[in-house]
């Protein structure tokens with residue numbers, strides 16, 4: 001069987017890349033090992049203003065419209081909503097954050113993304129709150145299920161683990177019965193085992209998330225005090241996420257659960273809810289916090305599309321377009337994400 005592109009990994013990266021390639025009539029095959037991945041566990045949050053210094057994400061004005069347009073396109077195609085826009089209340093934790101918030105509120109570059117919080121809001125914080133706009137979350141699990149069914153219907157999907165030693169290099173690389181022009185690795189944190197790309201400075205970070213059910217009526221906004229709480233339906237909410245660089249496994253822990261339950265109590269004092277899911281997975285973060293995309297220095301038919309860290313929902317739509325244009329038309333990749341920046345380390 002001949003294809004143009006063989007994609008390894010059907011997380012959000014492999015899926016949205018495959019969608020872009022199919023739109024351009026490319027022949028593709030996606031291989032995924034069927035294990036639960038970071039994309040399925042993720043909250044899918046998009047938050048333009050983040051961190052203790054409340055900084056606007058670089059390139060947000062470019063990335064966000066492309067992301068929301070793509071999720072709307074997918075919603076139209078599958079007749080199902082995937083991206084839920086919901087405002088966020090940022091609860092300021094200390095005097096420093098309150099100073100940053102005041103500075104950002106006075107800065108015209110932030111006007112579209114933040115505003116004074118509604119003064120009637122009674123969230124417990126001596127340092128006050130700030131309203132964030134253009135925030136929301138992607139229903140990644142539903143989106144990946146729809147895309148998987150779609151790929152299966154197009155005969156371009158297989159469930160199996162790819163052993164790297166089964167890949168034969170050459171001008172048309174082969175894997176099993178498939179010969180291809182390009183192999184694109186989208187293995188998330190598993191890229192650290194990839195013999196062609198493990199030299200890249202990945203810095204994977206484990207994260208845990210709780211899903212809870214409750215009977216209360218909650219205000220319809222996301223709460224954020226460094227951790228976040230998302231009311232997802234009338235009776236469910238999600239709280240997350242932990243950051244752990246030391247224990248790189250996908251086991252939910254008692255410590256992670258307690259940290260998140262404490263967050264819920266800080267955000268909603270006295271609130272009672274029942275845990276219905278507790279998940280963990282690993283974010284494919286990178287040393288310089290920029291994606292790892294581009295061609296292998298010595299085997300240009302091998303490519304990587306990875307390193308989206310904690311911001312896959314926002315970044316992958318725009319980067320998948322750039323990547324496809326690079327593969328098909330030879331256009332340049334943005335230098336700050338092209339793996340050429342680490343080529344001397346290879």
Ligand SMILES: Cc1cc2nc3c(=O)[nH]c(=O)nc-3n(C[C@H](O)[C@H](O)[C@H](O)COP(=O)(O)OP(=O)(O)OC[C@H]3O[C@@H](n4cnc5c(N)ncnc54)[C@H](O)[C@@H]3O)c2cc1C
Pocket residue numbers: 008009010011012013014031032033034035036037038039040041042043044045046160161162163186187188189190206207208209240241242280281282283284305306307308309310311312313314
């Ligand atoms: C707890 C947690 C919370 C998060 N919250 C958010 C959030 O709120 N917002 C946000 O934007 N991002 C969030 N993220 C990050 C987000 O998950 C990632 O940015 C994104 O999902 C990465 O997608 P990916 O496709 O690169 O990797 P993955 O989703 O991990 O997919 C990689 C796929 O490749 C497959 N694979 C690997 N090796 C092989 C092989 N040899 N053969 C076959 N298949 C293989 C894996 O099984 C997997 O299916 C969170 C992550 C975690 C863990």
